[in-house]
Amino acid sequence: MKKILTIVLLIAASVFTASAQQFQEENTVFGQPLLVLTETDPGLMVAGAEVPSFALYEGGQIIYKKKGKSGDRYYHTQLAREELQELIGSLLISEDLIELPAKPALTPASNQPVNRMVLNFDTLLVKQVYGDLRNDDAAREKAPVPFLKVYDNLIDFTDSHEQEWLPEKIEVLVTDYLKTPEKSLKWPADWPTLKSPDTIWRSEKLYSLYLDSRHYPELLNLMNKLKEKHAVEINGKKFAISYRLPFPNIQ
Numbered sequence: 001m002k003k004i005l006t007i008v009l010l011i012a013a014s015v016f017t018a019s020a021q022q023f024q025e026e027n028t029v030f031g032q033p034l035l036v037l038t039e040t041d042p043g044l045m046v047a048g049a050e051v052p053s054f055a056l057y058e059g060g061q062i063i064y065k066k067k068g069k070s071g072d073r074y075y076h077t078q079l080a081r082e083e084l085q086e087l088i089g090s091l092l093i094s095e096d097l098i099e100l101p102a103k104p105a106l107t108p109a110s111n112q113p114v115n116r117m118v119l120n121f122d123t124l125l126v127k128q129v130y131g132d133l134r135n136d137d138a139a140r141e142k143a144p145v146p147f148l149k150v151y152d153n154l155i156d157f158t159d160s161h162e163q164e165w166l167p168e169k170i171e172v173l174v175t176d177y178l179k180t181p182e183k184s185l186k187w188p189a190d191w192p193t194l195k196s197p198d199t200i201w202r203s204e205k206l207y208s209l210y211l212d213s214r215h216y217p218e219l220l221n222l223m224n225k226l227k228e229k230h231a232v233e234i235n236g237k238k239f240a241i242s243y244r245l246p247f248p249n250i251q
Contacts, residue, residue, distance in 0.1 A: 029248075030248040030249055031058035031059040032057065032058050033118070033249055034058050034120050035054070035088075035093075035118070035119055035121075036052050036054065036118040037054040037155070038051075038052045038118075039053050039113055039116075039134075041113065042112065042113060049173050049243065050244065051247070052247055055250060056087075056088075057248070060080060060081060062157070064158075071220070074165045074245060076162065076165035077162045091150050092153060093119070096144075096145075097150060098119075100127050100144055100146060100147060103128045104129065104130060113130070113131065113132050114128055115133055115147075117147065117150065127147055129147050129151075133148065166213040166216060167245050167246050169211065169213060170210070170211045170215070170244075171245070172208070173207075173241065174208075174232070174239040175205050175206045175207075175239060176237070177240040182229050185222065185225060186232075187232050187234040188222075193209070193234055193235050194235045198210050207239075209234075219243060223241065226241075
């Protein structure tokens, strides 16, 4: 029997998760994730802020990323049950993939992306491959072929009925950045702060602020203005910021 669970995708010590109330509707509509691909970004200012590249749910819902010159965009589509079964069959999920070790024997360099595939069908399985599989031919040559076949199918997925997707709230991750020599940028006065009621204190130096998704373009504009060693000032303190799009039923 397929386990009923919440898939945890983050490496960081703190687990970033939205409130149960925020995801109450999605929990029933989407159901459990069946297949999730996440590609970590070692260049993130706040570790652990990765967002899945592809998530397939038991209700036939799919959320996936498309890369473009203007940045990443996320899309959503809904498959009928027959279409869902057909898609799963076309992804080339093989016994060879199932039998791969969860992690490669060699530890990657700290600046290497990690490609993490979580399969939640009869048994929960996690498979990881290191390296930039999108752009690095050498990394692709080293990757196990059974993993690479499914990976390519997931990152190439598209659907004619897709619609651009954003969650109701964007999770903005802020962490202390006290020693920056650069002048800080101001956090907009009408955005959530450390004192907002739904702000979550993750650790001594880490907070999650939940920003209405209508401000997403403004958030991207703010982050594009941040140069190396720049910080954002919130409640009189300096922070490095990153963000993630909370996926339904995925922490």
